[in-house]
Amino acid sequence: MPAGARVLPFRSNIPKIAEFSFDMVDQSYYPRAKKLEGTDGHAVVGGSNYGQGSSREHAALAPRYLGLRVVLARSFARIHAQNLVNFGILPLEFADPSEYDQIARDDRLVLDDLHAKMRGGRVLIENRSRTRTFEVLLNLSTRQIEILAAGGVINWVKKRL
DSSP states (O other): OOOOOOTTTGOOHHHHHTTTTTTTOOOEEEEEEEEHHTOOOOOEEEEETTTTTTTTTHHHHHHHHHTTEEESSSOOOHHHHHHHHHHHEEEEESSGGGGGGGGGGTEEEEETTHHGGGGGGGEEEEEEETTTEEEEEOOOOOOHHHHHHTTTTHHHHHHHH
C-alpha cells in the first residue's frame, strides 16, 4: 500500500484505498482481484520480509476487502504479519524457500481442510496448475490461530464477549 499524498486523503474510504493495493509492484492486481469477487478469495506470493514498512493496518485491510485470504512468503515482517492475522488473512511461510520460484501468476492453489490442519503448524498446498504439492509453515501462536479461525480479530472478540 503506497504512502503519501496520493492515497492519504482516502484513508477512511476502504473501497477507494483498495484501488491502490499492490499498485507499486503490480498495477493489474486491483482489476484482477475485482474479477474474483464472489469466489473463495485469492492468495498473493511474496518474497522475504513480506510487508516490511507496512505497519499501517490499511496494508492488510484493503487487500482483504478485495478478497485476499492467504499470503505465501519466504518470511514476514512481524507487525504486518500480525495485521494480516487481525483481518483474517492467513500468513504462510514456505517450508522450502525455493518453492517460491515454482509458482506463477494465476496458478490455482488449493488448501484442503485448512481449519483442521492449522493447529499442526504445517499445511500442504496443492498447485493444481502445475500438478505439484508443497509444504508451508504456520509460525503462529495459539491465539493467532484462534483469531484466524474466527475470521479476524473483530469476530474473535465478539465471540469472547
